[in-house]
Amino acid sequence: MAFVRISNMLALALAGASLTLAGCTANAPAPKSFEQAALQPYRLDSGDRLRVSVFEQPGLTNTYTVDQAGYIAFPLIGQVAARGQTMPALEGAIAAKLKQGYLRDPDVTIEVDRYRPVFVMGEVGRPGQYSYVPGMTAQNAVAIAGGFTSRGNRSDIDLTRKINGQSITGRTSVSSTVMAGDTIYVRERLF
Structure with missing residues (x-):
């Protein structure tokens, strides 16, 4: 009976030691x-607030926040994927969508208003x-x-x-x- 208690205590001690060691490797x-x-280059993600300027288009120039799904809601063109994009890539994506029937040659610039x-x-x-x-x-x-x-x-x-x-x-x-x-x-x- 004493042997069973000692082996149970030993097993618990070994389990505790292995958990401690496992915790150490998690913090490599x-x-x-x-x-x-x-x-x-900086990659955009949810929570970034962007200042998007469209040259000579005051109705489109505004501040937009990247939502939890990783998109910004932009006038005329709707949802634009921003998560994982660099600012130049997002500028190009917005300009390309605006060219599709809205503006002839849009000039889009983006800067981070709040990270x-x-x-x-x-x-x-x-x-x-x-x-x-x-x-x-x-x-x-x-x-x-x-x-x-x-x-x-x-x-x-x-x-x-x-x-x-x-x-x-x-x-x-x-x-x-x-x-x-x-x-x-x-x-x-x-x-």
């Missing part, structure tokens, strides 16, 4: 694709959603979120980023550049 260093994604937010969680003063600014680092985002708590790990963070439609999490330094839509998680220090 950030892959190279994190750095490469930050160097690529989708970054999310800062974990051991920070005020976890939450914050406005993204180009060139922002994880440390800047943590500062905006009230700074590190006394228990916060100040050397590295866990960063979740959408790359090619997949959410990937990796451990990176607090000086790493973040992108719009990233989630920053500050872990608790071990000691």
